[in-house]
Amino acid sequence: MNSLPEATALLASGDNFLLTTHLHPDGDGLGSMLALGRALKSRGKRVEMVLAEAIPSSYTFLAGAQEVRREPPTDFVPSLVIALDCGDRTRMGLPPSFSFPPEVPILNVDHHLSNDFFGRVNLVDPEAAATGELVHRLLSAGGYKLDAAMATALYVAIATDTGFFRYTNATRSALALAARLVEDFALEPGKIAEIVHEQKSLNAIMLLSLVLATIQLALDGVVAWMYLSQEMLLRYPVEIEETEGFINYARSIVGVEIALFFKEAKPGEIRVSWRSGPTVDVSQLAAHFGGGGHARAAGCTIYADLAEAVERVLGFLAAWHRARERQR
Ligand SMILES: [Mn+2]
Helix, strand or coil: CECHHHHHHHHHHCCEEEEEEECCCCHHHHHHHHHHHHHHHHCCCEEEEECCCCCCHHHCCCCCHHHCECCCCCCCCCCEEEEECCCCHHHECCCCCCCCCCCCCEEEEECCCCCCCCCCEEEECCCCCCHHHHHHHHHHHCCCCCCHHHHHHHHHHHHHHCCCCCCCCCCHHHHHHHHHHHHHHCCCHHHHHHHHHCCCCHHHHHHHHHHHCCCEEECCCCEEEEEECHHHHHHCCCCHHHHHHHHHHHHCCCCCCEEEEEEEEECCEEEEEEEECCCCCHHHHHHCCCCEECCCEEEEEECCCHHHHHHHHHHHHHHHHHHHHHHC
16 A cells, blocks of 8 residues: 555554664655654654664754664554655664564655565655655645754755755755745755765765775776775774765766775675666666665675675676667
């Protein structure tokens, strides 16, 4: 069931809500969770926001960020679990020790193309620029009154997922909603961008210099790839989230259609970020390695050493590239 009325009805009916977003949370997941959590609380609902990981420092300014717990209170049995910005159930950032009864419904609010509709009720729209846009739809349909804190959280959700309105998902409706939030609640986009964006540690910048030095082109310049090894991370320790934007440099090279960033999260565990321009759907390519995401931004994890992961992905892309050349 993929329906707005069903989703609003679920929110109106229950009293104990467990909200979560994906691990390695981003501005969209966190902003969506915090805005919805605050709105539900304003209706007198019990809300527990849970994420089994620390919140990146660039988002701790958002109202309610301090209320997010690593695990639910021991006595807590939710009447509804709400997953925000999670493409599938395994992405939900709940601690492995926590389980809830199978009869408890999940409301799945998401905009990933690869979303597999794991909820009892799903509010899934790949056309939405951000999950925050869907949360806004949900709150409007339910007649919830926004306040400045919710508006800020939703603005951050939309701004961060559109690369501060630079990516192809910076649609008319995303811009219009952001503008309305700014106007109605006197938000300051410049200030918000500075808090979210310009808070890099010196280590992150030094690490960027090492990563940029690894950029190589492949397949006649169609692919640019780069990597981050454990050795580099030991030299300049950062939270892995701080490396999120690095891949944009590879994608910005003239002629490059696919950018790849291989991150050795642990020895033997390589997280690969995929970015593309309008000519390639990387969510389909990443799916070959069990990953997914959006057409222009996807990810997968490969359990191998760094060199082998690079070889597997480039080998796969070489075959894809040859097949595409033949079709032309
Ligand atoms: Mn998102």
